[in-house]
Every structure is written in C-alpha cells, then in structure tokens.
Amino acid sequence: MNCNVSFLFLVVVASAGSVHTLRLPRSEITDPIVESIAGRLSALSFLDLSYCNRIGAHALEAIGKNCKMLLGLCRNMHPVKTAGKSSLDDEAHAIALSMSRLRRLEMSYHLVSTQSVLEVIYSCPELEFLDLRGCHHVELDEKFLKERYPKLKVLGPDVVDEYERNEWEEYSDFSDFSEYLAWEFVAGEVGDYYDNESLDEMWDDEVRLEDLELRFYEGIEDAGLHGWAPSP
Known part of the structure; x- marks a missing residue:
C-alpha cells in the first residue's frame, strides 16, 4: 500500500467502532482493504466512496453486509x-x-x-x-x-x-454535517499534515470520532476540484 492508503487504513481501523459518517472521496482504497475493515464499521450510517476507482462490487457488498445501519x-x-x-x-x-x-x-x-x-x-x-x-x-x-x-x-x-x-x-x-474531523492529503506530502502526538491524542480511549472525512488529491493543482456533479 502507498503512504496515503496505509495511513488511511490505520486511521479508519483505530476509530472505526465509533464512526457514523465516513467520507473517503478520491482515495486509493481497494476491495481487500474495505473487506478487511468493514466488520469494524457497524455504526456507520453515511459513507462517501465517490471517485474511488480501485474498489468495486466486492467492497460495496462487504459494506452492505456489515453496516446494517447505513442510510x-x-x-x-x-x-x-x-x-x-x-x-x-x-x-x-x-x-x-x-x-x-x-x-x-x-x-x-x-x-x-x-x-x-x-x-x-x-x-x-x-x-x-x-x-x-x-x-x-x-x-x-x-x-x-x-x-x-x-x-x-x-x-x-x-x-x-x-x-x-x-x-x-x-x-x-445528511445534508448538514457541521462538525467533522477532516484531513486533506496531497499525494507525496502526507507527512506535512499530521504528527505522531496529534494521532496519539486522537486515538485516546476517551475520544470518539463520529464524523470522519479524508480527501485525497492527485496534486496540489487538483486540490480545489471535487469532481463532476459533486454531492449536494
């Protein structure tokens, strides 16, 4: 896995049990990754997998079977x-x-x-x-x-x-998510956006992440684009 996907995997696994809203547009997440973490996403009620070109029906089926609260x-x-x-x-x-x-x-x-x-x-x-x-x-x-x-x-x-x-x-x-935790990644520059101390604090047992958003861009010039026909 590349650095973006590896970090994504760690973040989702660490907080999956309490996440209700998960947005992963443009990520390089794959079917095997989704299948391996879907069982930990039972509380999920909203999921955004737009423009994720490396997943398919197997990933969606895993989500559907494990996320019974998905609306x-x-x-x-x-x-x-x-x-x-x-x-x-x-x-x-x-x-x-x-x-x-x-x-x-x-x-x-x-x-x-x-x-x-x-x-x-x-x-x-x-x-x-x-x-x-x-x-x-x-x-x-x-x-x-x-x-x-x-x-x-x-x-x-x-x-x-x-x-x-x-x-x-x-x-x-689902039209108004006023409070969520978001990271915006530019390929090859993930290290500039976080440090170990902030992650340790985020994953403390007393912290519950209910809304989680991660956005991935192919390059800095693409960071202002959210794809065609974006989610309302």
Missing part, C-alpha cells in the same frame, strides 16, 4: 473515467442485495442500466433521494415512479446547469 451512500464517478463505456451493473446489484435500508444514494456518472437502477429502487423501499446525473444508459418512467414511489426524488439522468440545494435538503437527513 446514505455516495458512489459518484468522474465522467472522464466512464465516458464511452458500456453499462456495468455489478455495483448496483451489490447495493440492491445488501443495502435495503438506504434513504439516500448518489451514483452520478455511474455505468448503470435502467434494469439495475429499478432493482435498487425495488430493493430499497425507504429510498428518498437518488442521484443519477450523467447515467446516460438509464431511462426511467417518471409517471410510474411518481405513482409507485411518491416519496422518491430522482435527480437526472440529464445533467442540468443549476441545482437548488434547498430542494435536496427536503429529502435528506
């Missing part, structure tokens, strides 16, 4: 990574099979088909918000959804220039 998942992708490719439904199948309690799901620019999206909707009866912006293989019958799932708000598949944040907040209990 929100962000699994947005970058359009550059998915442009021109055929639909790939294995992640949607994993979500449908193992995350039935989801209320919020973001899968913008994901390689999903209409059939797999409907499978998710059928399997997650409590779903209130579904972000499908940029999922160009998906065609949904709006009339059918309104009649069958009146509480479900679907954003996309068409991408619009403006999005009213207030409208989104009506459908989510």
Whole structure:
C-alpha cells in the first residue's frame, strides 16, 4: 500500500467502532482493504466512496453486509473515467442485495442500466433521494415512479446547469454535517499534515470520532476540484 492508503487504513481501523459518517472521496482504497475493515464499521450510517476507482462490487457488498445501519451512500464517478463505456451493473446489484435500508444514494456518472437502477429502487423501499446525473444508459418512467414511489426524488439522468440545494435538503437527513474531523492529503506530502502526538491524542480511549472525512488529491493543482456533479 502507498503512504496515503496505509495511513488511511490505520486511521479508519483505530476509530472505526465509533464512526457514523465516513467520507473517503478520491482515495486509493481497494476491495481487500474495505473487506478487511468493514466488520469494524457497524455504526456507520453515511459513507462517501465517490471517485474511488480501485474498489468495486466486492467492497460495496462487504459494506452492505456489515453496516446494517447505513442510510446514505455516495458512489459518484468522474465522467472522464466512464465516458464511452458500456453499462456495468455489478455495483448496483451489490447495493440492491445488501443495502435495503438506504434513504439516500448518489451514483452520478455511474455505468448503470435502467434494469439495475429499478432493482435498487425495488430493493430499497425507504429510498428518498437518488442521484443519477450523467447515467446516460438509464431511462426511467417518471409517471410510474411518481405513482409507485411518491416519496422518491430522482435527480437526472440529464445533467442540468443549476441545482437548488434547498430542494435536496427536503429529502435528506445528511445534508448538514457541521462538525467533522477532516484531513486533506496531497499525494507525496502526507507527512506535512499530521504528527505522531496529534494521532496519539486522537486515538485516546476517551475520544470518539463520529464524523470522519479524508480527501485525497492527485496534486496540489487538483486540490480545489471535487469532481463532476459533486454531492449536494
């Protein structure tokens, strides 16, 4: 594992038992890492794995089987990574099979088909918000959804220039995380962001991390970008 992933692994394992909110956009975390720590994330209610290109259905299935309290998942992708490719439904199948309690799901620019999206909707009866912006293989019958799932708000598949944040907040209990612990990493410069004393203090038995955010950037010039169609 590179230094970013190794440090991420240590942080998550050390605090996993008390983490309710975990944001890992753009990290290099892999399926084996997720599978090895998923059992320690039983308290997790919100997870952001957007733009994590080294994980797939196996990681999501492990999360779903071990995180029974999970209500929100962000699994947005970058359009550059998915442009021109055929639909790939294995992640949607994993979500449908193992995350039935989801209320919020973001899968913008994901390689999903209409059939797999409907499978998710059928399997997650409590779903209130579904972000499908940029999922160009998906065609949904709006009339059918309104009649069958009146509480479900679907954003996309068409991408619009403006999005009213207030409208989104009506459908989510996850829209305001005012207090969380965040590290922002630039590849190759992790050492500048922490020291051993601060980590020892953070991992003290009396300290409980409930909201944890780690962001990974490929370079300093990329640090201001959060990907296409960011989470509201």
